[in-house]
Amino acid sequence: MAAIEELVLAEPRGFCAGVDRAIEIVERALARFGAPIYVRHEIVHNTYVVNDLRAKGAIFIEELAEVPPGATLVFSAHGVSQAVREEADRRGFKVFDATCPLVTKVHVEVAKLAREGYEFIMIGHKGHPEVEGTMGQLSEGIYLVEDAEDVPRVQPRGDKLAVVTQTTLSVDDAAEILAAVKARFPHVREPKKQDICYATQNRQDAVKLIAPAVDVVIVVGSPTSSNSNRLRELAERLGTPAHMVDSAADLQAAWLEGRSRVGLTAGASAPDILVQQVIARLRELGVLSVRNMDGVKESVRFPLPRGLGDRSMAGLDAPSASD
Structure with missing residues (x-):
């Protein structure tokens, strides 16, 4: 295979504040209460993250009937219905809510x-x-x-x-x-500020910058990740071939044939370790240099739920990187 001149890394990419918080809630619950900790649905939509937490003692379930009485339960970052909250209350679980703020x-x-x-x-x-x-x-x-x-x-x-x-x-x-x-519906009421989160917007904006400058875009993210899928679709809409990989093992050399510049980004639920492994694999496949694109620096942090440790963080009123 011919050498690939450059790998361009989108900025920002990877974990957002809501994902960081959700994973930390499960890890702190495991440290404080011991395994098992039950989590309703995948805590975030990433295979590596779910498998890592499973190995540490998290049990992922879809129905609360699967959770034994008196257990500790975490709601995933995606949020739950009122019916699920009421059922958890009725069953008497110790609940920590990892819903993204x-x-x-x-x-x-x-x-x-x-x-x-x-x-x-x-x-x-x-x-x-x-x-x-x-x-x-x-x-x-x-x-x-x-x-x-x-x-x-x-x-x-x-x-x-x-x-x-x-x-x-x-x-x-x-x-x-x-x-x-x-x-x-001309009189429909819109939110004061759009509901699409700052991290989703920032990662899409970064793809809009990177896609026209490269020959192919690789998105690190699991198939179930909505925001990762949107990044791949956006690159393709801009006319650049794009592929999503759950891990470095999914990379196909054929995608890089005849390409001199490769762009790389990652969905908000994809950990940096996967990005680094993909970079290493791309180097093996012929990438000569790696450049980080200039982009928005995110500083948003969200507080942990009461009972899982005191961490002084900015709340929802903190300025997001997209403000």
Whole structure:
């Protein structure tokens, strides 16, 4: 294989504050209470992270019936419905909530506006746990739209309507769907600040910079990771071939044939160790030099739940890297 002149690393890439916090909650719970710690759904959508925590004593479950009485339970970063919270209370589990605070912000907004008589359009992907959690904040009056074609099917009962979005969507796709919502419902209430999280936006912005400058983009992320999939799709939409890898073992030399510049990024749930392993493998496949692209430096941190150690961190009012 011919040498590849340059590997360009997107900035920012990899873990976000919500993922860091979620993993730390599970690790601290294991340290404080001992194994096993039960986690409802994958704590974040990354195979390496889940396997690492499983090896340390975490047990990942989907149904609370799988959790024995008196156990310690962690809710995943994606959030849960009110029904799941109520069932956990009834069963008497010791619960630590690893829901990303930016997802919690959406849940709080839904609850507040519902009390004011609003119904909701949720822009998101059917079956994604974050969408199920947000829609599950209400028993009725929340309608899912996955694309602009879904908008005409929404039949709200009243005239007070608000819109919320999954935090890990494509920024461009969400804007297109929102435009369709506003065209049909001109008086729809939008969030004060868009629901798509700062980390999702920053990683997509970095791909918009890197994709036109390289011949192929590699995205480190698991197939179940929504934000990682959006990065691959975005690069392809910009005209650059893109491939997603769960680990360095997934890299295919054929992807690099005839390419002189390779771009590399990672979804918000992909740990840096995987990025470093991919870089090492790309060097073996002929990369001559590695350059880090200039980009936004993220400094957002979220506090841990009470009972898992005191860590002084900025809360939701901290300026995000996208402000």
